[in-house]
Every structure is written in structure tokens, then in C-alpha cells.
Amino acid sequence: MSHPLLEKVRAAQQGNPLIYGLAFGILLAVVLNIMPLLNARAKKRWMPERKNVLITGGSQGLGLALAELLASKGANVTIVARNVDKLEQALEKIKKASASPKTQSHAYISADVSTFNGAKQAVKKCSQVPDTLFCCAGGAKPGHFLEQEEQDFEMGLKMDYWTALASTHATARAMREAGVEGKIVLVSSLVGLFGLVGYSQYAPMKYAIRGLAETLRSEFLLYNITVHCYFPATILSPGFETEQLTKPHVLKEIEKSDVPQTPAVCAARLLQGVQKGHFFITSDWQTDLFRAATGGVAPGNGCFMDFCKSRLGRIALPIWRIFEADAIVKKHRTEAPTSTPGASSS
Ligand SMILES: NC(=O)C1=CN([C@@H]2O[C@H](COP(=O)(O)OP(=O)(O)OC[C@H]3O[C@@H](n4cnc5c(N)ncnc54)[C@H](OP(=O)(O)O)[C@@H]3O)[C@@H](O)[C@H]2O)C=CC1
Numbered sequence: 001m002s003h004p005l006l007e008k009v010r011a012a013q014q015g016n017p018l019i020y021g022l023a024f025g026i027l028l029a030v031v032l033n034i035m036p037l038l039n040a041r042a043k044k045r046w047m048p049e050r051k052n053v054l055i056t057g058g059s060q061g062l063g064l065a066l067a068e069l070l071a072s073k074g075a076n077v078t079i080v081a082r083n084v085d086k087l088e089q090a091l092e093k094i095k096k097a098s099a100s101p102k103t104q105s106h107a108y109i110s111a112d113v114s115t116f117n118g119a120k121q122a123v124k125k126c127s128q129v130p131d132t133l134f135c136c137a138g139g140a141k142p143g144h145f146l147e148q149e150e151q152d153f154e155m156g157l158k159m160d161y162w163t164a165l166a167s168t169h170a171t172a173r174a175m176r177e178a179g180v181e182g183k184i185v186l187v188s189s190l191v192g193l194f195g196l197v198g199y200s201q202y203a204p205m206k207y208a209i210r211g212l213a214e215t216l217r218s219e220f221l222l223y224n225i226t227v228h229c230y231f232p233a234t235i236l237s238p239g240f241e242t243e244q245l246t247k248p249h250v251l252k253e254i255e256k257s258d259v260p261q262t263p264a265v266c267a268a269r270l271l272q273g274v275q276k277g278h279f280f281i282t283s284d285w286q287t288d289l290f291r292a293a294t295g296g297v298a299p300g301n302g303c304f305m306d307f308c309k310s311r312l313g314r315i316a317l318p319i320w321r322i323f324e325a326d327a328i329v330k331k332h333r334t335e336a337p338t339s340t341p342g343a344s345s346s
């Protein structure tokens, strides 16, 4: 039985193959875009309530905002960082934010998670085996590549990559041992998707975190552990204020293209991404274009929209790079240092 409207459309088309092709294309796009949505609905939505969450870098910035948000939604939150004073203050805030302070338990652990031993000890001190880990510890010390020294690069490696690696390794082992259904969220950055002047001791580490996330997403299919990777742009955190102190002018000028977000907004969008089941999570449309344009073969966030965003990104982002980022760098050529004081060329 044919619908009268369809008859009319058929009559109007008079067998035009272009129209059929177009209609088929639209239908295919709709089906391909709806399929992952239905699939995501069918999957269990991750809920913070009663989860045992471990957050590295939880004493300030993104990590603290996330700790408060998850505590307000019923999770038991343990934060890890090195400085005890900041941890104590943070714990007070988390307890205040807590949905039900009597039934939830929150704690802090002072540890340096940039070593395997430090991370292992931190996980051991948790009162419950964590079922969720957010690796928020990290930070940048921006500067010109040729002005930075070996210890700056080593610091980036330890503070950004090694903290994520060691805490993931220790926590995933504990999760497997306890047979819990686990979730691990790694934090990269917008500059883990494209390289930018001034971030040479930092951005490559954030690329490495993406690599770790992709590898572990695949490997942890062996166990009951899911992996996500978050790519924030500028977060107005204490870490951001510190990095402004050494940030080259040229980088500050390029970063004017970016609208900074508060830690609370980033935490909320990160949680949304986790709940939607996204593997790569972003919290603003610009970063989402970078994600889609550089997506590779990792799972996407809806194939039709990703297809459109990646096409748009492959056109808009190079234009932005040529006329904005690279143009600003070239304008600053005259102020770049011509030699490093104290460094001998022999
Ligand atoms: N701020 C921004 O603009 C952006 C940040 N990011 C990333 O987001 C994450 C959070 O950033 P942000 O909110 O700025 O962080 P902050 O710099 O404000 O805070 C960093 C946190 O990590 C902890 N930490 C650092 N090193 C270690 C360590 N070795 N062991 C244990 N804890 C450690 C710090 O505590 P303590 O020093 O006491 O140990 C602190 O709690 C980072 O991974 C950062 O790279 C990504 C994009 C943009």
C-alpha cells in the first residue's frame, strides 16, 4: 500500500535519479546517526551515586570541581595530591558539596603519583578499591623550546604523562584484582590534538596521553574497564594562573582565540561526556572540531555529525592556523631570543 504523499513525490520526481540518490543519502545519514544513539540509550548510563571515585589532582582546579560535583551526586570521593594544606581545604569543600555527608565517605591522600610506587601506595590507602579513576594531575610550564632546559622537559614527562600512566597502572591492577566494573578517565588537552608554540614540554605529553587512552581502551576490553579521554581548552584554574607567569607573549596572543571556561563548567561537561559514553570528550565546539578533524580510527561521538564536523574542521582549522596562529607567530619573530645566555655552542 502506498501513501498518497509518496505518490505525489514520485509523480514530481518522474524517475529523476538525482532525487532518488539524494533521498537515499539523507535516509542513510539519518539511520547511521540514529544507530549509535539507540545503542548508547540501550547501554547503562554511568551514575556517580555510591561509586568509589579516585581523583588525582583533586586539591584544586578541574580535579576539585569534579570532586565537588561527583560528591554532590552521591559518590564517595578520594582526592590525591602532594600538598597537604590544599588537600585539607579541598576536602572541606567536598564534604560541604556532598549530597548525604552521613552515608558518603570522602578522604584525601597525600602522594606523588608521578612514580609507580607513589601511585601504588595511594591506591593502597583507599578505604575501598576505586571503581572510577579521574587522572586530573598535570600542568604546563610554557616557554620557548630553545630557552627551556632538560629539567623542564623531564618535569612535563613526570607531571603530565607519568602521573597518568602510574595512577592508571596501579588503579587498573586493583580493579582487576577486586573484579570491579571499572572506569578510567584520562585528561589530555586541546594541545594534545594540535601543536602550538610555547607548549613543547607539555603538548607532546598530552599527545602521549591520547595514545595511552587508545591503547588501553583496546586492551581493557579484556577486562570490565572502560576508558575515556578528555580534551579541555583553557580552564581558569590555579594551574592556569601559574603558567601565565612563564607564558611567552606570542602564546598569550594566540590563546585570545579561545574562550576560557571555569573548572565547574569543565567538570559538568566532562561528566556529561562520560554519561553519553563518549570515548573522546570535549567541552567546547572549537575543540570538538579539532577532535573530529583528527579523530583517526578511535570511536567517534555519532558518525553523521562527526563526518560533518570533520569536513568543516578540515576547512576552517587550517584557515585559522594560517591567518591567525601562524601569522601571530611570524609577527613575533623580532622578539624571539637570538641566543641562550650562558649556553655554550661548543
Ligand atoms: N588549566 C588549563 O588551562 C588546562 C588544563 N588541562 C589539564 O587539566 C588538568 C587539570 O588542570 P588544572 O585544573 O589547571 O590543574 P592545576 O594545575 O590547577 O592543579 C593540578 C593538580 O594536580 C596535583 N598534582 C600535580 N602534580 C602531582 C603529582 N606528581 N602527584 C599528585 N598530584 C599532583 C596538584 O596538587 P599538588 O601540587 O599539591 O600535588 C593539583 O591538585 C591537568 O592535567 C592539565 O594539564 C588541560 C587543558 C587546559
Ligand SMILES: CCCCCCCCCCCCCCCC(=O)[C@@H](N)CO
Residues within 6 Å of the ligand: 139, 140, 189, 190, 191, 196, 232, 233, 234, 235, 239, 240, 243, 254, 255, 256, 257, 258, 286, 316, 317, 320
Ligand atoms: C575556527 C576555529 C577556531 C579555533 C580556535 C582555537 C583556539 C586555540 C587556542 C589555544 C588554546 C589552548 C588550550 C589548551 C591549553 C592548555 O592545555 C594549558 N593551558 C594547560 O594548562
